[in-house]
Amino acid sequence: MTDALVAFLKARLDDDEQVARQAASREQGGASWRLEGATVLAGDGAPVARHTWADEGVHIARQDPARTLREAEAKRRILRAHAKWCEGRCEAKYPEGGFDAAHYWSIKALAAVYADHPDYLEEWRP
Template sequence: MTPTEFLLSRIAEDELTARAAGQAGGTDGRENGSEDGSTGGEAAPDRHRARWSPTRVLAECGAKRRIVELAHEATGYDMTVDLERASSARAQSGVSFVGDRILKELATTYADHPDYDEAWRP
């Protein structure tokens, strides 16, 4: 499994969980009309729940998907630069492409998942 496949699977799981929570709970954390679900005087656990509302989690999943796409684009740019320089020094240096490093960083948020590969750890 590649870091991309791993991340897209975890993002899909997060989306399913958020949608199920939104349907089961009947709330998206904004019941008081505020954008983040906070009232200003609520307890920390309530603020935490509001910040991780299904609506916010789904928005974060969308952002993560776009970051995965941008990481591929960054790697493509790196490869183009290497080809233009007619060098393969990067492959021999052990320095990863920028996009690959981005994917590995994103994957660390799921390091407790059984499919996480420790070789991805930055």
Template sequence: MDEFLAWLTAQLDNDERAARAAAETFGGAAEWQFDRLTDDDFGTDYFLHVGDRTILGAVRPGEENAGPFVVSELEHIARHDPARALRRIGAARRAIQLHQPGRDRPDGVEYCLECGPSWRGNELVVYPCETLRLAAVEFDDRQGYRGGWQPEP
């Protein structure tokens, strides 16, 4: 397997393990919900529901946060729940299936079989294609990422 594809697949495998472990921690609950309940003069209570568990982050008048989490943290956690992470990983895996490398050019240059050979100015676009470079850029802070894999600005 191509070095880029092996690296990208390993990143997806790691994220998939983490997402499945997080869901399992909460009894396999995949869908996480963020709720806002306005009470009275005491302020607004914010909850993150994960399966049969509820995490409270309460905001009181004049206070940024009176619970264990800042409300923006709860919103972020709910938006990036394991189910969403697994959908993102599935989409990236499908992109990898579609954008395989090929070498049927006489010069042996490797290019994406889905995108075909293309040119940027006088330079032949080689594998990985722009689609896979975009799929990998979210992992650019991880060990093994190469600057040459950056998508075009």
């Protein structure tokens, strides 16, 4: 079951990265977005979105492609760290997945962000 959960999480991170790269490729000046007045601007100053209330614009600018790419990489590093730590330690106790309970729970927590995805299994909910 752990292998399926890790594969699911890696696929969702791939999806996030692909969408972020597509959004960033539309701009000439980079993937970092900023808010100016009622408009979210790309790195080169091109408008990305207009918002209708103040907090919406702040949210859109904060979720820029650069942040999404950093977040996906951070989650990949967490997965690699778990796998490295558990190597040779967890397989004997948890042969079907190779992770101990604490590491498995944290991977479930990372995957819970994608609970609305059709491939998410309810048994993965932390």
